[in-house]
Amino acid sequence: MNYDVIIIGGGHAGVEAALSSARMGNKTLMISMLAENVGATSCNPAIGGLAKGHLVRELDALGGEMGLITDAAGIQFRILNQTKGPAVRGSRAQIDMDRYRVIARNKILNTPNLDLVQEMADSLIIENNEVKGVKTNLLNEYGAKRVIITSGTFLKGVIHIGEIQQEGGRFGEQTSIGLSNSLKECGFEIGRLKTGTCARIDSSSIDFSVMEEQGGDEVPSPFSFRTNRKEFRETKKQIPCFIAYTNQNTHDIIESNFYRAPLFTGQIEGTGPRYCPSIEDKVNRFRDKDRHHLFIEPQTMDNTECYINGMSTSLPPEVQQQMIHSVNGMENAKIVRYGYAIEYDFVDPRELRHSLETKKIKGLYLAGQINGTTGYEEAAAQGLMAGINASLSLQGKEPLVLRRDEAYIGVLIDDLVTKGTKEPYRMFTSRAEYRLLLREESADTRLSHYGHELGLISDEFYESVKLKDKQIKEGALLLEETKFTPNKEFIALLESMGEVPIKDISTAQQLVARKSFDVDKMIKIVPELDKYDDYIKEEILVEGKYARYIDKQSEEIERMKKYLKVSIPEDFDFRQVSGLSKEIVEKLEAFNPPTLQAAMQISGITPAAIEILHIYIRMASKRNK
Template structure:
């Protein structure tokens, strides 16, 4: 019935979709197996993509040739660039999306890839021979062979939904849990754990009083995620902000005795940075209110996502409490919030390629690795798909360094440090934030994506043209000199020092008071020069000039630390022979099996002195 596939992807959430698309685009014959074809890439939580650090990840996925940025652009209803008051390393794009269009666009995008086949069913177990995964077995007993398998099971592995004292099996509301795989993987030698996440109630937007809320509009000149020719929005939908209060908190506290979290029925660890509303009022008792984001779920639907009100309290408590939020007095609820508990596998059991160390040809991506968030899942799916394709075709793994991408930071963190709670990306996790900006993801990654066969020729040509434009504009700004007689009055108006002699205009751009826009107003010849280049190139030049010293400093540090990656460690290296290593370092090194000295240096518990000992020993 089935041919032998190069890659089988299990699960069609954000990770599974990117995995299938990347492997198939690179030339693999792919089978995408999902329990429900109508919920491909469903936004189970909030209808939004991007945000702080997450927006950088979406742009990196796009730059490499992935599809999340394109799908987000085609389905967005609002765009905002966050943190514009800070430096460019912190700027983060975010879209509010039409939930139904997002799912539709993903499915249509996948169906346009000729190398992808689909099958709707549950995968019950893996086919394994001599510690090598060779395919999957479905609930109907069908055995399907493949050279590589990618598991992207999300919250479905033995998923359990909690609402107050009620609990039942499910991967999300209205859908069953996936069973069998966890038990088999444990028998095969892998270690598993439990985590939990939650979601808020959905409500009827027609029943809300928006006059009692703060309007949150999109950007006046909205941008987009993708570096391709997707179109920015010409109209946008507003979001709204309101707040909880003491009355809301008192109502919620009445249900604490029935809370599955406080009564110990939930064993899994939840996300620290996205706690439930009951957790917030319990942990931050000194606060008399918490922010609630009222987010529309699409262009034409009345359904509203109540961001900030995630809860697993009984549904009657949820309803009584939410009615006391300003603007929600007459609210009609579509469905209650709930918590979901699910199995994950500590990611220290993976190689940097996301292949498991225990079983060859098996790759994990997404929440199965202990992460949370669409963007974190999608980028893992992309990398797992790339490496599953490479494995199937006897090619070297594709690994991104910490200095090359937030994706590299995320995977490196997971493999070397593991996670005791759902891992979420923040800009603070990256030590090379000035290098890893959202605006330069294509300059950093598209050539790499093209080299492995993922990014198209058109994308590469676009990046090469952009690089040429940046160089030409920089050269032009160095050549053009401005006359103090002409521009000093303009400089005074900008509250910046006047000049005494002609200077290259690029010197003025280094001043904090002067950006590209101000530069264009100062001198006619400068304006004519700038008008030859599009806005994207102008912005790149401005960032480069203003932050050149910092960029060069980070590059030098990255190169110095990166030299440790050249020292390879054999897979069968015997750490017990290195007597000078600390006991903790020896234990961690034996468990994680780093591939380079650089990777070993980032393992928690391995000290600089341990690295020195290891380097000297290997030198001998």
């Protein structure tokens, strides 16, 4: 009954926390109500997306499991924003929900050092502000040196379907009241959030012939760097999704029932996700829109049941029937499960250190939706980091804290613990200041050395990452050193490719930086690069295209590292700094940070504000000399 690490909850955060802890040599226990629901995808049957795909790639590079499970359970793979720059592209996969869950559960059940008990954590055992274990609903007590809570939407969860309210952490599952009360007794700041899901439809009752078919990429790309790319592309079977649309009739049905919508009647108090609103919220907020996209997504390879992405709702069942039947192609749709909203407790993430350990209780870590995030990917990333840092703590080592310039995971955690959140937090590429350096395809070369040092990445895979990094650097250097003169032969070659001639001596790097240059054109001017694999050539092209911007961002990062250590004079007058907003000045005066590093940790203080402060501190220093 005694363990090194206990994980409460078996969702995506819990799975990554438990596996990383056990693989780092800890005797680990997962407490979850139902073994068959470990790794369940409670909402949409998909992994990844814009910025979320980056998180999956990063946790894979560190030794996490989500990417591997997605590759095994995926039924359609697409790169979003394919026509845009590589920094904002995002991998997304439709998954077989049943298979994903089975693979995740089996990983948990077959991992050495890892036990699973099907109970409900009821309270924490705390002594002298240090966690000692967990009590369950069966009155069992499990001792532990470290505890990680990954409770998802189960803390005092309340489900809303029209006027109906019922306790539940997920449809058909119990809510957790005792654990929430235990956290409140510890003095944590508890808030309330809301999320929701849509109805599920019997696929055989849908007329797909009147909808737009949306297939996967012709050449699918795996999520995990550890998946055999060639074998994956040759064997992976994909099935299509479909696009439908709401119409004016749909909107009229919804609007005429606003008075029964829990979102508008005051029945729901928690704040919902801004960027994933319910259909009633969309109809209310965007009255100028005469239709909204609906993505009809299969939940399994057999496609017996579909998820209506874009129609999340908590309207009453009979209203859901009417609005679904109003959509072209779903006139005879049979609803297998109605949509619902769920409210749940979360802990203000400013209660946490960057390691995800709580400030109030030593040895207690929080990960996932309990920290105010939304999405499987954000949860999994936090779970992995909590598992890693709990393990490092047991070894007497410093925590692994990823910087904003080295990982989206670093951006995610830094945003949460320094700024907090009042609505479900979702990752976007726009949140990352250094996104050119944080491309999906570079996650392994950026982060795998950490995973290898932790023992979560094999020697064999790490050697392949080092080889990839070496080849990309060789190729980038070749582009930089290869020069061309504007002679007749080279101008003719450029014109044959539809390229504008050069007038001065130019490097291959300058040429590939052109928007019109692709891999084929790069190989024509530098044929030596053709010896590399296709994905290596693609990365060499990207490095060449963005070399100037990447160098600029790298210089900015080094500059930031230096001046974050700069001291702020005790008598410094923040009101004399031109360019700082009134809100930022008030926060700086309230906290009176001793260094620029400390100022950066204050919620709402931007990198631009830090730059301005640094300039004024230097000016003040010169005046005082």
